[in-house]
Amino acid sequence: MDIATVKEYLKSYDGPQCTIMEVCGTHTATISQNGIPDMLSDKIRLISGPGCPVCVTVAAYIDRLLELALTQNTTVVTFGDMIRVRGTKLSLSDASAMGASVKTVYSPFEIIELAKADTGRNFVFAAVGFETTAPVYALIIERLINDNIKNVKLLTAIKTMPEAIRTVFAKNGKITGFLAPGHVSIITGYELFLDLAKKLQVPFVVSGFSGEELLLSVYALTKLKGGQALNMYTSVVTTEGNERAKEKLLKYFKITDAPWRGMGIIKNSGMVLKEEYGEFDAGSQNLISDSMYNSACKCADVISGMLSPCECPLFGGVCTPENPQGACMVSAKGACFHHYVNKRL
Amino acid sequence: MKITMAHGSGGRATSGLIENIFKKANSNPVLDAMEDSAVVDGDNKIAITTDSFVVTPLFYSGGDIGRLSVCGTVNDLLMRGAVPKYITSAYIIEEGADTEVLERIAVSMSKTAKEANVCLVCGDTKVIEGSGGIYINTTGVGFVKDGTDIKSSNCKAGDKIIVSGNMGDHHAAVLSHRMGIKNSIKSDNAPLNEMVLGMLENKIRIHALRDITRGGLGTVLNELSRSSDKCFLINEADIPVSDEVKSFSQILGLNIMHMGNEGKLVAVVDAEDADIALSVIRNSKYGEDAKIIGTVTEGNGVIMNTKIGGRRVVLELIGEGLPRIC
Numbered sequence: 001m002d003i004a005t006v007k008e009y010l011k012s013y014d015g016p017q018c019t020i021m022e023v024c025g026t027h028t029a030t031i032s033q034n035g036i037p038d039m040l041s042d043k044i045r046l047i048s049g050p051g052c053p054v055c056v057t058v059a060a061y062i063d064r065l066l067e068l069a070l071t072q073n074t075t076v077v078t079f080g081d082m083i084r085v086r087g088t089k090l091s092l093s094d095a096s097a098m099g100a101s102v103k104t105v106y107s108p109f110e111i112i113e114l115a116k117a118d119t120g121r122n123f124v125f126a127a128v129g130f131e132t133t134a135p136v137y138a139l140i141i142e143r144l145i146n147d148n149i150k151n152v153k154l155l156t157a158i159k160t161m162p163e164a165i166r167t168v169f170a171k172n173g174k175i176t177g178f179l180a181p182g183h184v185s186i187i188t189g190y191e192l193f194l195d196l197a198k199k200l201q202v203p204f205v206v207s208g209f210s211g212e213e214l215l216l217s218v219y220a221l222t223k224l225k226g227g228q229a230l231n232m233y234t235s236v237v238t239t240e241g242n243e244r245a246k247e248k249l250l251k252y253f254k255i256t257d258a259p260w261r262g263m264g265i266i267k268n269s270g271m272v273l274k275e276e277y278g279e280f281d282a283g284s285q286n287l288i289s290d291s292m293y294n295s296a297c298k299c300a301d302v303i304s305g306m307l308s309p310c311e312c313p314l315f316g317g318v319c320t321p322e323n324p325q326g327a328c329m330v331s332a333k334g335a336c337f338h339h340y341v342n343k344r345l
Numbered sequence: 346m347k348i349t350m351a352h353g354s355g356g357r358a359t360s361g362l363i364e365n366i367f368k369k370a371n372s373n374p375v376l377d378a379m380e381d382s383a384v385v386d387g388d389n390k391i392a393i394t395t396d397s398f399v400v401t402p403l404f405y406s407g408g409d410i411g412r413l414s415v416c417g418t419v420n421d422l423l424m425r426g427a428v429p430k431y432i433t434s435a436y437i438i439e440e441g442a443d444t445e446v447l448e449r450i451a452v453s454m455s456k457t458a459k460e461a462n463v464c465l466v467c468g469d470t471k472v473i474e475g476s477g478g479i480y481i482n483t484t485g486v487g488f489v490k491d492g493t494d495i496k497s498s499n500c501k502a503g504d505k506i507i508v509s510g511n512m513g514d515h516h517a518a519v520l521s522h523r524m525g526i527k528n529s530i531k532s533d534n535a536p537l538n539e540m541v542l543g544m545l546e547n548k549i550r551i552h553a554l555r556d557i558t559r560g561g562l563g564t565v566l567n568e569l570s571r572s573s574d575k576c577f578l579i580n581e582a583d584i585p586v587s588d589e590v591k592s593f594s595q596i597l598g599l600n601i602m603h604m605g606n607e608g609k610l611v612a613v614v615d616a617e618d619a620d621i622a623l624s625v626i627r628n629s630k631y632g633e634d635a636k637i638i639g640t641v642t643e644g645n646g647v648i649m650n651t652k653i654g655g656r657r658v659v660l661e662l663i664g665e666g667l668p669r670i671c
Contacts, residue, residue: 332598
């Protein structure tokens with residue numbers, strides 16, 4: 001079937017109501033940037049899921065980062081997205097103005113060079129992310145050990161997808177299919193989502209990231225039945241995934257229960273450094289408290305697909321990218337940010 | 346030699362700096378007279394603009410702060426249909442700056458002024474405490490012919506929207522330099538005299554012109570849309586961007602619509618003149634990749650028809666963008 005036929009089908013689709021969740025934040029971005037919602041019939045609704053690492057991080061974690069950044073002789077090193085997310089009260093950006101030491105990087109490996117150049121200072125990386133980013137943190141630990149670097153620690157909030165997807169599916173009740181997280185699948189492999197499809201009796205499609213690939217994947221999800229799954233990103237996603245990355249990850253990290261913004265603690269949905277590597281941990285355990293900066297913020301419901309960003313009472317008024325109240329409006333992968341910036345017609 | 350506070354004293358060290366660097370790089374009768382102000386010939390309608398340049402790094406692939414400080418001001422004059430004539434330059438130099446660096450900047454400024462056909466008529470130098478930074482302010486004066494009325498509020502429904510070349514080059518070049526990424530991306534840093542004056546000579550009915558600098562095309566189109574109370578309908582597939590900048594922006598998650606340039610313009614012209622305008626721009630220096638990207642319609646906002654056939658609203662740049670790009 002050619003792409004023109006797929007487009008025609010999706011625009012005129014008149015079957016049972018489809019509610020499809022894109023789990024991955026980069027898919028959320030692509031969907032908005034390509035204007036895909038405008039190409040679908042009213043009977044196909046796309047909703048964003050818990051696939052933005054910054055969005056699912058709880059306030060206690062940000063508060064701990066602030067505490068570290070304000071500690072004498074300590075620099076917090078982070079991806080840019082994290083800078084403006086507020087914890088209970090303040091963000092790293094606020095703390096920076098108060099004299100905290102915060103450095104933004106594009107690659108986590110930059111912390112190694114920073115630490116070597118200033119051995120008298122302690123550096124802490126804000127190690128948030130999913131299965132995709134986590135192997136990089138494993139490689140950093142390996143470098144720290146091999147190069148005998150003593151002034152770097154990680155504050156981890158590593159999450160894993162399957163149990164979060166299961167929780168969202170149980171809570172939402174309307175989801176008829178999932179666009180599986182593409183980047184995560186590269187590491188975990190397609191089989192993880194095939195297994196999940198069977199267990200939850202809802203279809204999964206592993207999708208690529210171009211507009212056309214997403215249209216084809218949405219098309220597939222209108223056709224698949226519960227328990228079926230399809231890998232449509234075969235150029236990089238294999239059935240078993242990246243064994244080497246998984247192996248590295250499990251060498252340094254172990255599976256644990258993890259707190260998700262608005263969803264509470266989900267069993268076996270995160271990873272922490274194993275006890276024997278505890279010296280590299282900057283106090284990542286027990287950062288559970290999830291009190292929102294603005295109690296009217298509906299980020300939690302947005303992340304689980306219960307509400308569309310524009311259904312939040314703060315959206316576009318009190319809460320804008322210039323003055324974000326919740327993480328979903330801060331992150332370049334956040335659902336609210338994309339709804340605002342690439343306004344859907 | 347390093348710049349010291351003495352170079353800003355107004356005394357002998359200052360005149361030495363002016364003699365050895367600025368006068369060597371730029372010489373003409375008005376400037377050489379070294380009077381307190383320049384007295385120059387003029388026409389009836391005068392366009393004036395001023396701009397300060399704080400770009401870091403001072404030198405990047407395709408340009409430097411000297412070239413930038415001339416192009417930025419010259420292009421601002423051109424965007425009102427003015428013929429750029431005179432330019433001033435004021436340097437604020439932090440102590441510790443290298444005189445060789447200063448000389449390279451002054452020479453680059455002089456070359457660019459010649460290219461842009463403007464006469465550098467006066468200047469100033471101040472030295473402040475710091476660590477070797479250099480900042481430049483330039484003011485430009487140009488003359489507007491009778492009957493020329495180019496302004497943002499003039500856009501009319503039916504007008505065609507032309508951009509003069511690839512988006513994002515300057516932004517990507519500066520960012521590559523800062524991040525230490527090696528690639529062949531060059532800044533588009535250029536004066537746009539030839540294409541603008543060419544359109545004026547060809548009697549193109551230009552309704553509005555804007556150079557696409559900080560904030561990128563998305564921001565400029567939103568400003569035009571607001572000023573003229575019209576809708577700007579554009580086609581993603583027609584927006585010119587080089588393959589290298591496209592890949593660069595994808596890797597770093599940058600939005601082409603919000604990446605800055607320093608040698609590109611948007612022209613909003615009468616639909617009947619659009620094809621000639623496009624050919625004038627394409628035949629000019631720096632305009633070969635120009636494209637018609639859309640149409641002005643009744644309504645408001647900027648709406649993009651995406652490549653795959655969807656539609657979305659394009660907002661102006663929100664947040665910080667890339668600081669110290671110009």
